Each structure stands twice: as C-alpha cells, then as structure tokens.
Amino acid sequence: MARLTRSTDDLHNKVNEQIQLLKLACHNYDSGNEIAALNIATTLRVLLHDTTDRNGNPISTSGLTHINSKNISFLDTCQINSNSHFVFCGLIKRVFVGVHDGIGGTANYHPTLKESLINRWIDFTTWWNAIVFQNPDGTSLTREILVIKAANQEGGAHVDSEIDERFDKFRHYNSGGASIRGIKSGIVKEFDNIPAYPALRQVGYEVIESLTKINLV
DSSP, X not given: OOOOOOOXXXXXXXXXXXXXXXXXXXXXXXXXXXXXXXXXXXXXXXXXXXXXOTTSOEEEOOHHHHTTOOSSEEEEOOOOOOOTTSOEETTEEEEEESOBTTBSSEEEXXXXXXXXXXXXXXXXXXXXXXXXXXXXXXXXXXXXXXXXXXXXXXXXXXXXXXXXXXXXXXXXXXXXXXXEEOTXXXXXXXXXXXXXXXXXXXXXXXXXXXXXXXXXX
C-alpha cells in the first residue's frame, strides 16, 4: 500500500496530541502514580528524539522536528554538580518526613518542579546532552539517555531483556547514594522510591514549560 504524506495541519495535530499525553502522564504522576514516569519517557521520546543512519539520513523524526519547533530554548532546572565525591542527582530533591533516629517515616526523591533554584534557557542540544545524574565512579546519565532507556528498555514502550548499565545504576532504591543512619539506633533508613522516575517527571516539567513559552501548550 502507498504511504501518504501528512499535511502540515495533521502533523501539528499529532504533536498537540503528544503534548496532551505528556500533560496527562505528568498529572498521573503527580496524583501518586510514579510508574507514569514511563509514559512521560515514551511521550518525550516521540516529541524529541531524532535518529539517523551512519550517513546522516533520517530513520525516525521527532514530533517537534516535523513541525520545525525543535530549534527553541529549553528550560534547564538541573543543579550544578559541585562535588564529584557524592552521587549527583541534578533534577530531584531528597525529602525525609517523620524519620526519627533512622526509624519510621518516609524518605523519597521528588522532582523540584518550579521550586528549582536553577532556571535558565539553553539550546536543545546542550539541554538534551547535559549530565543530570553522575556517580563518583564517573558513570553518568544525560537527559537523552534517561529518556530513551526508560522508553526503550524499562517498559515505556518496550521491555528489553538487557538494560544499559548506566541507566541501571539510577533505577534502584539505593541509587541516589544517600540514606539516614540513626545516631542512637544505628539503623539505616533507605529511600522508598527510585531517583529515575522523579527525574523523568522533572524533564516533563521542563518540556511543558519550554513549549508553553512558544504557545504550543
């Protein structure tokens, strides 16, 4: 069967659908369903990720590229990595509630959303390739790796039998490199969620704010 070329209006409509799906996934996450981060990752992949072959010919084209809207400024809320001796989690914050001497309460990673102390506007390539997680051993994740591995390997769009080692280091409860040890009890309180999901929510926030600025949202 022949393949038909979409009209410009049709492409804009499909991109708008993806933006609405992104907003719905973010709302679902904010309602307490952290697993919705995988839907965020998949939608971000559709909107942002272009692939080419070894000769530079397009294999898949992102939604924003289709409508000539990728060459915009993107909101960067990532913190500055000022200490290479600790795990760097640039898009999220650590929140402890009701933990006493390492016992009880909750310890969670949260997206910073609009509370981020960093709010600057940068070009897409710099934003997409910026390191947002880094271990003292040098293992790091950019926004691109975070989004693509979550979508392609972790279950956003596909579950792979193998997983990228870089992504694996940030998808576990102890991946953030922080815990609370009770002074008297000696009990160690680990985190109750993983850092990768709230980081994906934060990337979703950045993209929605960026597209709002050019009236796509």
